Amino acid sequence: MAVHPAAVPPCPTDLPGWRDWHKRMTDTFFASNLRDEILLEIGAQLRRCNLQLEAVPAAKKCMRNFSSFFEAVTREKLTTGHLLGASIPDEKYFSEMPYPEMLELPEALKDQQFLRWLDTNDDESLASALRYIDQINETVLEPPFEWVAFIYESQHLPTPDGTGALGRFFIYVPRQDFDQHIQFGLQHDPARELPKGVSVVAVQKTEAGTGEALRRPRARMKDFWRKRDGERIEISTRLKETGLAENCYACHKQATLPITPDPLKFDQERFGAALNTINKRMASYGAIDLDGFTRAAYGPPMGPRTSPLRTPEFLADCSAGLVKPERLARLGEAMQCATCHDGDRRGELNYPSGIRMQPKGGTLMSWYVVNHQKMPLGVTDLSLFERKALVMCLNAEYYRGQGDQPGLLESWMRQEACW
Ligand code: HEC
Ligand code: HEC
Known part of the structure; x- marks a missing residue:
C-alpha cells in the first residue's frame, strides 16, 4: 500500500x-x-x-x-x-467551585429507602418515592423553594451506563444560591441491569461571598453513579467508577435543556403541570454560562437574523424540492433562530448542533423542528416538508455554504477580512 x-x-x-x-x-x-x-x-x-x-x-x-x-x-x-x-x-471541575454542594446530591436523595424505591420501579414504589418528596416539601416554608418531582421517559437518549434506561425520576431542587435539576435513570427492562446513571445540572444564581445575583447564571454538570453493595446503594461518580466522562455542552447548548417526554408514556394528568413548571423555570434563566466553556469558541450562532447566503437560489437549492417556490421567502424567514438562540436570551446553537446525532437518531435540531414541531417557537404555519427543509437549510447555511461561498462556520474560521 x-x-x-x-x-x-x-x-x-x-x-x-x-x-x-x-x-x-x-x-x-x-x-x-x-x-x-x-x-x-x-x-x-x-x-x-x-x-x-x-x-x-x-x-x-x-x-x-x-x-x-x-x-x-x-x-x-x-x-x-x-x-x-x-x-x-475534570478533577478540579468536580472539586473546586464557588458552592461545593452544587455538585453533590442533597442528603435526602441518598436515603436508602428512597433509592430502593427507585430500583424497585413499580407503580407502588414510585408513588412512595414521590410521596417522600412531598414530605420533604412539608418542611419547606416558602413555595419558591419547594421541590418538584415527576416521572417521564426520554425520547432522545438512554442513561450513559449501557443499561438502555430511558425512564427518568426527575427532581428540581431550588435553593437560594443555586438550583439543581437532578434525574435518576429508571430501569427500562427488568431483564437488564439496574441503571447506575444519575445526573445533575446545577445552576448557580448568586456570587459566592457577596450573595449578590449574578448578571448571568452559571452552570456545572455532573454524572453520578449508583453502586450497589449488597443492600446498600452508594452514590459515587461516573468518572470515578468508569474513568469516563463526556462533553455535555455538545448537546446542552442551553445548560438546562427543555424536557420533552415520550408522549405515549407520559402521564399528562398526573405530571403535566409539574413538567410545564420545570420547562418554564429552565427557560427563565436566559442564557447560562458553563464553567470551563467559552461558548464563542464553538462558532457563531446558527440561523442569524440575516445572512449573505440566504438568497432565493440558495433557498431553492437547500430545500431540495420540498418547498414550493412561493414559500421559499417564508422558509428564509423561519431560519432566524438566533433572534432567540443568540447567546444572550438563550444558549446559541453552534457546532456541533445540527450534525451531532442523538443516540436514538436525529439531531436535537431535527427533533425540535420536525418531530416535536416546537421550533421555531410560536411558528405554526410550516408543513412537515417545510420543517424538514428548514433543518436542511440551516445546516447548509452553517456547514456547507453555497457554490464558492463558504458556510457561516467556515467564514468565521477563515477571518478573511483580517488577513
Ligand atoms: C447526546 C446529547 C446529550 C449529551 C451529550 C448530554 N445530554 Fe443531558 N440531556 C439531553 C437531552 C435531549 C435532555 C432533555 C431531556 C429529554 O427530553 O430527554 C437532557 C437532559 C439532562 C438533564 C435533565 C435536566 C435538563 O437540562 O433537562 C440532566 C441533569 C442532564 N441532561 C445531564 C447531562 C450531563 C451531566 C451530561 C454530560 C456528562 C449530559 N447531560 C450530556 C441530551 C444530552
Ligand atoms: C422566539 C424565540 C425562539 C426562536 C425564534 C427559536 N427558538 Fe428554539 N427555543 C426557544 C425556547 C424558549 C426554547 C426552550 C423551549 C421550552 O422550554 O420548551 C427553545 C429550545 C430549542 C431547542 C432545544 C435545545 C436548546 O438548545 O434549547 C432547540 C434544538 C431549538 N430551540 C432549536 C431552534 C431552531 C432550530 C430554531 C430556528 C428554526 C429555533 N429554535 C427558533 C426559543 C426560540
Whole structure:
C-alpha cells in the first residue's frame, strides 16, 4: 500500500506560511465534511505548532477563531484529564467551585429507602418515592423553594451506563444560591441491569461571598453513579467508577435543556403541570454560562437574523424540492433562530448542533423542528416538508455554504477580512 502523505503540513514559521497553512487546513476540514479524524489531526498539529504561532502575532490574530475552535472542540480527546471538554481539568471541575454542594446530591436523595424505591420501579414504589418528596416539601416554608418531582421517559437518549434506561425520576431542587435539576435513570427492562446513571445540572444564581445575583447564571454538570453493595446503594461518580466522562455542552447548548417526554408514556394528568413548571423555570434563566466553556469558541450562532447566503437560489437549492417556490421567502424567514438562540436570551446553537446525532437518531435540531414541531417557537404555519427543509437549510447555511461561498462556520474560521 502506498504511504499516505501526511494530511497536515509542518508548522510554518512566517506570516505567508501561516496564511497558507490556515487556508489549506480550513479547506481540508470542510472538504472532509468535518470528519472527526481530520478535526483531531488539525487540533493535534495546532497544539504542536503553538510556539511557532506565538512567534507570529499577526498570524495568531487572524487565526483566533480557527485556533479557539480547534483547541476547544478537540480538548476532550487530545488533552489528558479533560474528558468533559472543559478548560478546567475534570478533577478540579468536580472539586473546586464557588458552592461545593452544587455538585453533590442533597442528603435526602441518598436515603436508602428512597433509592430502593427507585430500583424497585413499580407503580407502588414510585408513588412512595414521590410521596417522600412531598414530605420533604412539608418542611419547606416558602413555595419558591419547594421541590418538584415527576416521572417521564426520554425520547432522545438512554442513561450513559449501557443499561438502555430511558425512564427518568426527575427532581428540581431550588435553593437560594443555586438550583439543581437532578434525574435518576429508571430501569427500562427488568431483564437488564439496574441503571447506575444519575445526573445533575446545577445552576448557580448568586456570587459566592457577596450573595449578590449574578448578571448571568452559571452552570456545572455532573454524572453520578449508583453502586450497589449488597443492600446498600452508594452514590459515587461516573468518572470515578468508569474513568469516563463526556462533553455535555455538545448537546446542552442551553445548560438546562427543555424536557420533552415520550408522549405515549407520559402521564399528562398526573405530571403535566409539574413538567410545564420545570420547562418554564429552565427557560427563565436566559442564557447560562458553563464553567470551563467559552461558548464563542464553538462558532457563531446558527440561523442569524440575516445572512449573505440566504438568497432565493440558495433557498431553492437547500430545500431540495420540498418547498414550493412561493414559500421559499417564508422558509428564509423561519431560519432566524438566533433572534432567540443568540447567546444572550438563550444558549446559541453552534457546532456541533445540527450534525451531532442523538443516540436514538436525529439531531436535537431535527427533533425540535420536525418531530416535536416546537421550533421555531410560536411558528405554526410550516408543513412537515417545510420543517424538514428548514433543518436542511440551516445546516447548509452553517456547514456547507453555497457554490464558492463558504458556510457561516467556515467564514468565521477563515477571518478573511483580517488577513
Ligand atoms: C447526546 C446529547 C446529550 C449529551 C451529550 C448530554 N445530554 Fe443531558 N440531556 C439531553 C437531552 C435531549 C435532555 C432533555 C431531556 C429529554 O427530553 O430527554 C437532557 C437532559 C439532562 C438533564 C435533565 C435536566 C435538563 O437540562 O433537562 C440532566 C441533569 C442532564 N441532561 C445531564 C447531562 C450531563 C451531566 C451530561 C454530560 C456528562 C449530559 N447531560 C450530556 C441530551 C444530552
Ligand atoms: C422566539 C424565540 C425562539 C426562536 C425564534 C427559536 N427558538 Fe428554539 N427555543 C426557544 C425556547 C424558549 C426554547 C426552550 C423551549 C421550552 O422550554 O420548551 C427553545 C429550545 C430549542 C431547542 C432545544 C435545545 C436548546 O438548545 O434549547 C432547540 C434544538 C431549538 N430551540 C432549536 C431552534 C431552531 C432550530 C430554531 C430556528 C428554526 C429555533 N429554535 C427558533 C426559543 C426560540
